[in-house]
Each structure stands twice: as structure tokens, then as C-alpha cells.
Amino acid sequence: MASSIPDEVMMDAALIKELVEVAKDAALLQGVLMRTEESPNSSELVTYAPFTLFPSPVPKSVFLQALAVQTHFNTLVDKISQDMDFLQEALASTIEVDDFTARLFKIHQQILQEGRSQSIVLGLNRSDYMLDQREDQNSSLKQIEINTISASFGGLSSQTPHVHRHILKVAGRLEESQRILDNNPAAGLARGLAKAWELYGSERAVVMFLVEVDQRNIFDQRYIESELWKRNIPTVRKRFDDVYKTGSLDPDKRLLVDGKEVAVVYFRNGYMPQNYTNEQCWDVRLMMERSQAVKCPDISTHLAGTKKVQQVLARPGVLERFFPDQPQVVQQIKETFAGLYTLDMGPEGDKTVAMALAEPNRFVLKPQREGGGNNIYGSEIVQVLKEVRGSPERTAYILMDKINPAPIQNYLLRRDAPLAISNCLSELGVFGAYIRYNDVCSLQCMAIFTQ
Amino acid sequence: MASSIPDEVMMDAALIKELVEVAKDAALLQGVLMRTEESPNSSELVTYAPFTLFPSPVPKSVFLQALAVQTHFNTLVDKISQDMDFLQEALASTIEVDDFTARLFKIHQQILQEGRSQSIVLGLNRSDYMLDQREDQNSSLKQIEINTISASFGGLSSQTPHVHRHILKVAGRLEESQRILDNNPAAGLARGLAKAWELYGSERAVVMFLVEVDQRNIFDQRYIESELWKRNIPTVRKRFDDVYKTGSLDPDKRLLVDGKEVAVVYFRNGYMPQNYTNEQCWDVRLMMERSQAVKCPDISTHLAGTKKVQQVLARPGVLERFFPDQPQVVQQIKETFAGLYTLDMGPEGDKTVAMALAEPNRFVLKPQREGGGNNIYGSEIVQVLKEVRGSPERTAYILMDKINPAPIQNYLLRRDAPLAISNCLSELGVFGAYIRYNDVCSLQCMAIFTQ
Numbered sequence: 001m002a003s004s005i006p007d008e009v010m011m012d013a014a015l016i017k018e019l020v021e022v023a024k025d026a027a028l029l030q031g032v033l034m035r036t037e038e039s040p041n042s043s044e045l046v047t048y049a050p051f052t053l054f055p056s057p058v059p060k061s062v063f064l065q066a067l068a069v070q071t072h073f074n075t076l077v078d079k080i081s082q083d084m085d086f087l088q089e090a091l092a093s094t095i096e097v098d099d100f101t102a103r104l105f106k107i108h109q110q111i112l113q114e115g116r117s118q119s120i121v122l123g124l125n126r127s128d129y130m131l132d133q134r135e136d137q138n139s140s141l142k143q144i145e146i147n148t149i150s151a152s153f154g155g156l157s158s159q160t161p162h163v164h165r166h167i168l169k170v171a172g173r174l175e176e177s178q179r180i181l182d183n184n185p186a187a188g189l190a191r192g193l194a195k196a197w198e199l200y201g202s203e204r205a206v207v208m209f210l211v212e213v214d215q216r217n218i219f220d221q222r223y224i225e226s227e228l229w230k231r232n233i234p235t236v237r238k239r240f241d242d243v244y245k246t247g248s249l250d251p252d253k254r255l256l257v258d259g260k261e262v263a264v265v266y267f268r269n270g271y272m273p274q275n276y277t278n279e280q281c282w283d284v285r286l287m288m289e290r291s292q293a294v295k296c297p298d299i300s301t302h303l304a305g306t307k308k309v310q311q312v313l314a315r316p317g318v319l320e321r322f323f324p325d326q327p328q329v330v331q332q333i334k335e336t337f338a339g340l341y342t343l344d345m346g347p348e349g350d351k352t353v354a355m356a357l358a359e360p361n362r363f364v365l366k367p368q369r370e371g372g373g374n375n376i377y378g379s380e381i382v383q384v385l386k387e388v389r390g391s392p393e394r395t396a397y398i399l400m401d402k403i404n405p406a407p408i409q410n411y412l413l414r415r416d417a418p419l420a421i422s423n424c425l426s427e428l429g430v431f432g433a434y435i436r437y438n439d440v441c442s443l444q445c446m447a448i449f450t451q
Numbered sequence: 452m453a454s455s456i457p458d459e460v461m462m463d464a465a466l467i468k469e470l471v472e473v474a475k476d477a478a479l480l481q482g483v484l485m486r487t488e489e490s491p492n493s494s495e496l497v498t499y500a501p502f503t504l505f506p507s508p509v510p511k512s513v514f515l516q517a518l519a520v521q522t523h524f525n526t527l528v529d530k531i532s533q534d535m536d537f538l539q540e541a542l543a544s545t546i547e548v549d550d551f552t553a554r555l556f557k558i559h560q561q562i563l564q565e566g567r568s569q570s571i572v573l574g575l576n577r578s579d580y581m582l583d584q585r586e587d588q589n590s591s592l593k594q595i596e597i598n599t600i601s602a603s604f605g606g607l608s609s610q611t612p613h614v615h616r617h618i619l620k621v622a623g624r625l626e627e628s629q630r631i632l633d634n635n636p637a638a639g640l641a642r643g644l645a646k647a648w649e650l651y652g653s654e655r656a657v658v659m660f661l662v663e664v665d666q667r668n669i670f671d672q673r674y675i676e677s678e679l680w681k682r683n684i685p686t687v688r689k690r691f692d693d694v695y696k697t698g699s700l701d702p703d704k705r706l707l708v709d710g711k712e713v714a715v716v717y718f719r720n721g722y723m724p725q726n727y728t729n730e731q732c733w734d735v736r737l738m739m740e741r742s743q744a745v746k747c748p749d750i751s752t753h754l755a756g757t758k759k760v761q762q763v764l765a766r767p768g769v770l771e772r773f774f775p776d777q778p779q780v781v782q783q784i785k786e787t788f789a790g791l792y793t794l795d796m797g798p799e800g801d802k803t804v805a806m807a808l809a810e811p812n813r814f815v816l817k818p819q820r821e822g823g824g825n826n827i828y829g830s831e832i833v834q835v836l837k838e839v840r841g842s843p844e845r846t847a848y849i850l851m852d853k854i855n856p857a858p859i860q861n862y863l864l865r866r867d868a869p870l871a872i873s874n875c876l877s878e879l880g881v882f883g884a885y886i887r888y889n890d891v892c893s894l895q896c897m898a899i900f901t902q
Binding site: 021024025026028029030031033036043044045046047048166169170174218219222223226229232234415416 | 472475476477479480481482484487494495496497498499617620621625669670673674677680683685866867
């Protein structure tokens with residue numbers, strides 16, 4: 001990756017102003033686009049998706065480590081999704097306090113009872129990392145979370161290398177420009193979807209993108225649609241409400257929506273409670289799960305990506321259950337784990353509470369629910385834990401070691417935002433794609449950078 | 452080219468609605484962009500450039516004819532630009548009534564007197580056609596005009612084939628989709644500019660895009676900049692005012708702007724009177740023409756593209772002057788000419804007036820000035836000619852046979868415009884690029900579709 005940009009460039013106000021203009025136009029031309037907050041369902045006026053003027057450097061060794069471990073994460077997620085006892089045990093306490101997980105789990109159980117009508121599973125996940133910077137040490141790769149549903153930005157991040165290469169050239173940094181790697185998660189994600197569609201085996205069936213009510217990030221998804229159309233695979237975009245109104249299962253449990261058979265349901269919605277605006281959304285989720293369509297992901301794989309599962313995996317001996325004869329795999333995965341601690345009722349959870357209250361600045365308190373952005377830090381941890389320490393409410397949280405990435409100076413470009421140097425903390429996201437069929441798991445992986 | 456779209460598609464309101472959404476997003480993702488009318492110098496919010504939902508069909512024979520004749524037009528323009536007597540004679544009457552042409556001509560004369568300081572000339576022109584549809588005949592290619600300065604849409608039209616292919620696929624017209632040709636004028640125009648830069652022979656010198664005050668169509672130009680940067684050729688964008696403030700000639704007549712030597716001046720401004728907002732613009736034009744920088748185009752090539760020259764070329768015997776031993780070339784060019792008639796004072800012009808008044812619907816009356824959009828038709832021709840018939844004012848116009856293209860039904864997509872079928876009249880534009888140096892003329896040509 002490109003090294004940090006020297007001060008002579010960062011501090012040259014005239015050059016930066018010119019580069020920012022070039023950068024915005026390059027991002028727009030390369031399709032790094034978003035709809036506006038005020039009109040999330042209109043493409044009449046659009047803007048560039050927020051991005052940094054310069055690329056964020058990642059040490060090569062850490063980058064290769066993240067790629068190498070991705071295949072093991074794919075396998076792990078897939079194994080968890082098939083281990084009913086493990087999921088039940090791991091999520092038992094969460095289900096009691098978190099209605100969202102409870103409803104997902106109920107669907108998961110119903111499907112198990114009925115028997116699955118589709119044995120093919122497509123997984124498209126993204127494992128997110130930060131580079132932990134400890135004194136006197138090299139940076140080390142620490143997983144923040146793994147997203148097993150609706151992992152986004154595979155489309156837009158396919159384009160950012162072109163933008164950054166161009167900017168560095170115009171900045172006179174030709175050598176750095178040439179060190180930026182290619183990146184094409186959109187093609188990789190589409191390859192997974194195409195394979196699932198092909199295995200489903202009906203030429204006229206479609207890949208259905210289950211999309212949100214407000215579609216600001218539609219362009220990220222359009223890249224994947226476009227890759228599928230290049231292979232002559234038809235795609236449709238439907239909301240929960242569309243599927244409720246025009247969807248049904250035929251006697252063979254084929255999913256029909258608006259008159260078309262659905263080969264693959266690709267979830268770009270349904271990952272957080274707010275997505276289920278009414279009971280009909282839940283009816284639709286159940287219908288899709290019961291159907292013959294390949295789900296990306298199926299309900300069990302969705303559950304395998306919850307924060308509670310992530311925390312349980314960090315316990316001693318748990319990873320070994322999934323890789324009994326592969327100590328090296330266990331080791332590779334463990335190296336990416338930050339400390340994760342339960343807040344379940346009982347002595348282990350009590351210990352976590354005490355530890356957090358003693359040194360709150362060492363930790364981050366995370367709600368188990370998906371959706372992000374609600375993490376709790378510092379004195380607020382003390383406040384929250386003092387409130388919930390004695391009640392099962394505390395089970396709704398997970399405690400995690402705080403990761404300390406070294407901030408990197410950069411310019412954040414975002415519509416109408418004033419131009420200023422920021423101290424940026426970046427995440428590195430690695431996509432993984434896999435398909436399970438006939439009990440054989442075919443694995444692929446590919447990389448992106450998120451910021 | 453794709454054939455017309457069948458009614459079953461054109462009239463399927465639900466399908467069209469879906470296709471339009473897909474089309475707008477595809478155009479945006481492919482970079483078919485424009486800034487907004489309200490903020491022509493901001494890239495915070497942008498829209499798609501106006502385009503048609505479906506491609507416009509062009510018969511293969513006509514298309515190949517337009518490509519074949521382009522090389523001859525390049526040669527013709529270049530020969531005219533070097534024929535001082537011809538230019539003087541052809542433009543004499545225009546100069547008397549049109550101040551803009553007069554000022555250009557004055558610069559042209561001053562350069563001739565001083566002697567040119569740069570022998571390399573780069574021409575990037577675009578010849579525009581319509582397909583004339585006469586009873587019981589095949590469509591025939593008729594030139595509307597040739598633009599020898601600021602010919603635009605080479606960038607955006609490089610992207611429209613991708614958009615139309617995608618739309619036709621989604622519309623279920625796979626076969627038509629596969630018949631859309633590739634198109635990359637941006638690369639061809641950049642090749643010309645790169646060659647000129649290389650011949651100029653200074654690695655640190657830049658290609659300067661002379662741009663308008665309001666830059667709505669910046670993205671069209673960004674494509675060409677991007678192609679140049681790919682070759683590590685630096686580009687800058689400057690307005691007349693920037694060059695006035697920071698530009699100068701050194702003792703060797705090297706053009707320096709904002710501290711950088713300019714290898715090539717690429718005019719994307721300066722083609723119509725309104726572009727010269729004050730006397731300083733004219734000073735700048737003169738300075739650039741006097742400089743060692745390669746001009747695209749130089750002042751003489753600019754003049755070679757005026758409507759008056761086009762009309763004079765249509766007179767019997769004139770083309771032969773430029774191609775004395777090439778009757779086939781003369782024939783090929785002539786086939787693309789519609790009838791063009793002088794309105795100069797004298798018996799020939801009087802004949803034109805009488806002809807136009809007798810059958811006004813057969814003609815179009817064109818002001819000689821550049822800029823487009825001011826053509827006069829039908830009863831208005833009668834009105835205007837009755838006013839000016841006896842005075843030299845009539846010399847400001849050219850009369851041309853009206854071309855009757857067959858309208859094609861299509862949907863015009865334009866920001867916030869209501870969706871409706873339109874009868875579209877399309878133009879076919881063919882780009883030509885050439886460089887003259889050491890008295891050798893190196894010719895290239897390439898094609899686009901404009902609409």
C-alpha cells in the first residue's frame with residue numbers, strides 16, 4: 001500500500017484545493033456515488049460517497065494475514081450455521097433479552113423442524129479489522145466484527161483504487177500511485193451469486209435483491225447487478241412490502257415474486273430490527289426462509305454472525321470444537337481476536353463487570369444488536385454498567401478490549417463538508433464468499449478496504 | 452446498430468418505468484454526468500447528462516460512409532487552414548457584417564505577418580450529420596456542420612454504449628444489445644493531444660484545457676484529462692481570466708501560465724462571441740496564438756470551420772481546388788453536402804433570396820455565427836428575408852437545404868423531466884483527429900453517436 005503522504009503535500013493548501021476538485025470529479029466519474037439524504041429514492045441528483053483524499057496505508061504482512069485467515073472465517077461461519085446445539089447454547093441468554101435475535105431464532109427453529117427445502121447455501125460475508133498499535137510493537141490485526149448478512153461497499157470499493165491512483169498522480173506521487181492494488185469485490189460477490197443461481201438450475205429464475213425502503217446506497221448494489229447482467233443473469237430489486245404483496249410459495253415451495261421464480265434471495269436488508277417495520281416483514285422473512293430459493297445468507301448463517309457468537313468463540317476451547325484437528329487454523333483465527341467478555345448472569349459475567357468498572361478506558365461496551373454506531377466508551381461504560389449490573393439487562397451487551405489504532409492524517413471528502421485535515425481511524429474489511437452444496441464447501445475470498 | 456425497439460417494449464408502461472430507473476443509475480455509474488444548471492461550478496450534487504433510453508439506429512452503409520469520409524474532411528480542413536487566399540476571399544463578406552469572425556480574422560492576419568512560432572498543428576474536429584429521408588430512397592448522409600474547435604461529447608459518448616447495452620439486456624433484447632458497437636472518442640482525442648505534447652518535447656510542460664467560466668460539461672472533459680494522466684501527461688484547467696492574470700510569453704515565445712510551461716492549448720472555450728466577455732479575453736487569445744504552444748486548433752483552423760467556408764465549399768469547382776487530382780475524394784465529400792446557398796450581395800445572393808421566398812419550407816436559414824440553436828425555419832424565413840433582402844445584413848446568414856430525417860420514437864431522459872415518448876431527430880457525429888508537423892499530415896479518425 002501507499003505510504004503516508006508527506007507534509008509538503010498535506011500542507012500545500014493550493015495543491016490540496018486542486019486535488020480535492022480532481023478527486024471529487026474522479027470519484028463521480030468512477031461511480032463512487034450515493035443518493036442524497038433528502039431524496040434517498042431518487043437518482044435525479046446524486047453526490048459522491050464519502051471518501052478520503054488519499055488511500056490509507058496497511059502494512060503488507062497484516063494485509064496478507066487478513067486475506068489468509070478469511071478462508072478459515074468462511075469455514076467457521078458455515079460450520080457454526082450447521083451446529084444447532086452450539087447456536088442454541090450460545091444465543092440462549094441473548095434471546096431472553098433481545099427480541100430481534102429471539103425472532104430470528106424462532107424462524108431458525110421452525111425451519112429446522114420443517115426440514116430445509118434448499119441444501120445450497122451462499123455466504124457473502126465481510127470481516128472487519130482495525131490495526132491495534134501497542135507500545136514497542138508492530139501493528140496487529142484485530143477483528144471488530146464479521147458481517148454475515150448485507151455486507152456492503154463491495155461495489156463502491158471496487159472503484160476507489162482508480163480514484164486514489166489518479167489523485168496520487170496529479171499530486172506528483174507517481175510511485176505511490178503505482179503501489180495501489182487492484183480491488184474488485186463486486187465481481188467476487190457476483191461470482192458467488194452467479195454460482196448459486198446456476199446451481200439452482202432455472203434459466204428464467206431471477207436473483208432477487210431484498211432492498212431497504214430508503215435506498216441511498218443503491219449504487220453499491222448496482223455494481224453487483226451489473227456484473228450479473230453481464231453473465232445474462234436477470235436481477236430484480238424488491239422490498240419486504242413488494243414480496244408481501246406479490247410473493248408466494250408454490251406447492252413445491254418455489255418462491256414466486258411478481259410472477260417470477262426466485263433462484264437466489266440476496267439480503268441487502270433485514271439485518272437490524274428497524275428493517276422489520278411491521279409483522280408482514282417477519283411473515284415475508286419466514287416465507288423466504290421456507291422457500292426453495294437459495295438464501296444469501298440463510299437464517300442460521302445470519303445468526304452465526306451475531307456479536308454474542310463472536311464473544312463465545314473467543315472463549316478458551318470453543319474454536320477447537322470447530323477445528324478439532326487443525327491447531328494452526330485455530331491459532332490463525334485466535335490471533336485476530338481482541339479480548340471479548342460475557343456479561344451473562346453468573347460468576348463469569350460478574351467478573352467482566354468488575355474488570356470494566358476498574359479500567360473502563362481499556363474497553364468498549366457493545367450492544368448485541370446489529371446496526372452499529374451504538375458503542376459505549378469510558379465513563380459512560382461505568383454509568384451503564386452501574387445501572388444494569390444486577391439485572392439480566394446486562395446480557396444485552398458484550399464487553400470488548402478497546403483497540404488502539406494509530407490515527408492517520410487525511411482529508412475526508414463528504415458532500416458540502418468544510419475541508420480540513422482529520423485524524424482518521426480506518427477499518428480494513430475483507431470479503432469472503434463461499435457456497436455449500438452436496439456437503440462440499442467451495443471457498444473463495446477477496447479483499448477490500450473500508451474506511 | 453440495434454434496430455428500432457418493438458412496440459411491445461415501447462408501450463409496456465411498467466417495463467419502461469423499471470428500465471428508466473435502471474438506465475438513470477447505469478448512466479450515473481458509467482459517468483454520463485453533468486453538473487447542474489443552478490451550480491455549474493460545483494460537483495457536490497450532479498445529475499446524468501440528457502440521453503435516450505434506447506440507442507438510435509444508423510444503417511451500416513451510412514455509418515461506414517461517415518467514417519470513410521472523415522479522413523478527407525481532416526485533410527480538407529487542414530488544407531483550408533493553410534490557404535490564406537482562399538480564407539480571405541471566402542470570409543470577406545462575412546467579416547464585414549460579423550464582428551466575431553472579423554476579430555478572429557484579424558488575429559489570423561497578425562500571426563501571418565509575424566510568422567508562426569509553432570509549425571505543429573493539432574486538429575480535433577467533429578463532423579455532424581443527419582440522415583436525409585427522401586421518398587422512395589434510402590437514407591442519405593448529409594453534413595450539418597463541421598466543428599473545428601471545442602467539439603464536445605467525446606468523453607460522455609465513450610460511455611453511452613455501456614449504458615445502452617445494459618438497458619437492452621434488462622429489456623430482454625439480448626441480441627440488439629450485442630449489436631451495439633464500442634465507442635471511445637475520449638481515447639482518440641487524448642491520443643492526438645498526447646502526440647502533440649510529445650512533439651512539443653518538454654516533459655514538464657502541461658496540456659492546458661482552456662475552459663469556460665461555467666463548467667457544466669466538465670465531466671466530458673475529465674475523461675480526456677484522465678486518459679492523458681494515464682500516460683503521465685500533466686493537464687491543467689484554466690479560464691481566459693486565469694491566463695490573463697498568470698500567463699506570459701518568455702523571450703522565446705514559450706507560453707507560461709501560473710509558472711508552468713504550456714505544451715498544448717486545447718480550446719474548450721473561445722468558439723463563440725459570448726465566450727469573450729471582455730477585451731482581456733481577446734488579448735489572451737492573441738497571446739496564445741503567438742506562442743510556441745501547439746494550438747488545438749490554431750486560429751486558421753478555427754476559421755476553416757465557419758459556416759461561410761462550408762457554404763463556399765459547396766459551390767461548383769471549389770472542392771476541386773483542394774483535391775485537384777482526386778476526383779473520387781471530391782465525390783465522396785460532395786455526396787455528404789446538402790445544398791448550401793450564399794446570401795452575399797449580388798446576383799447569386801439575389802437568386803437565393805428568391806428561391807427561399809418561393810419555397811421556404813424546403814430550407815433552413817442559418818446565422819453564420821457559431822453557437823447553434825438559432826436556426827430559422829418556414830414562415831420566419833420569409834419574415835427575416837423580407838427585412839434584410841436589400842441590405843448587406845443578409846450576408847450574416849447562409850441558406851441551406853432542409854434535411855428531413857425520419858423521426859424515431861424514443862424516451863428522452865433528462866433530469867426531472869416527465870416521462871413520455873418523443874419523436875427524436877438524431878445527429879450522427881464523427882470525430883476526426885490529425886496532427887501536422889514537418890509538412891507531413893498524420894491522420895486518424897474515430898466515431899461517435901450524438902443525439
